[in-house]
Amino acid sequence: MELMVEASPRRIFANAHTYHINSISVNSDGETYISADDLRINLWSLGITDQSFNIVDIKPANMEELTEVITAAEFHPKECNTFVYSSSKGTIRLCDMRAQALCDQHAKIFEEPEDPSNRSFFSEIISSISDVRFSHSGRYMISRDYLSVKVWDLHMDTKPVETFQVHEYLRSKLCSLYENDCIFDKFECVWNGTDNAIMTGSYNNFFRMFDRNTKRDITLEASRENAKPKQVLKPRRVCAGGKRKKDEISVDSLDFNKKILHTAWHPSENIIAVAATNNLYIFTDKQ
The missing domain is CATH 2.20.25 (N-terminal domain of TfIIb)
Structure with a gap:
């Protein structure tokens, strides 16, 4: 059996x-x-x-x-x-x-007070916070709104100490994202075990990682095609306009039905889990 x-x-x-x-x-x-x-x-x-x-x-x-x-x-x-x-x-x-x-x-x-120059019909919707998480140390917390992840110091409530743009290239697409209800998607965000990196999801089965020390970021894709064991994930890039380079994907060809809303990071090891629709992917560091 x-x-x-x-x-x-x-x-x-x-x-x-x-x-x-x-x-x-x-x-x-x-x-x-x-x-x-x-x-x-x-x-x-x-x-x-x-x-x-x-x-x-x-x-x-x-x-x-x-x-x-x-x-x-x-x-x-x-x-x-x-x-x-x-x-x-x-x-x-x-x-x-x-x-x-x-x-x-x-x-x-x-x-964070809103910049009046960025004010639009969608301002209130995209400022809604979909997730908030304390760091393991308890000194900081991260919040995820529609376009960004913000790091807050508990000793300073006036503005975040760091802001990372998750998919700024979607700002020009807010109208169509409102029409297909994607603008109301609730993305989670997580810390790694040492509080120096942050992960959150995006569309097209992309997920983003931000290094707080180096300020570098990377976009990776969770898909069935590259889900072979031991296969190294290639960084992905989105082209927002102008000439598209060879490895870039156009913002117009992103699939908004494929989205990573749920993410988790192992509390002490470099192992992550991301949920893409009805598939769960687990990735680990190169051994």
């Missing part, structure tokens, strides 16, 4: 969310975790499945007054009283559970 692997739930934590859950984050105390949906964040004890404690609630009395939703939430990796959540308005709020039971009043808000 062929071995069949089946997952069965140990516990089911039910009846706490009205909307889709977008984040689950286990606390460093090993006893609690948070779950977040569009309007609320709940705190759970790992041992109690039938009740949770609501710690953030942004639901207005009149739903017609709703202006933003929660997009992601995560506990600090070391300080068990601290967590952050991001919003569709491009803000990240840092909350301290020691201050009060309901964390509607944030301790800090991280937000």
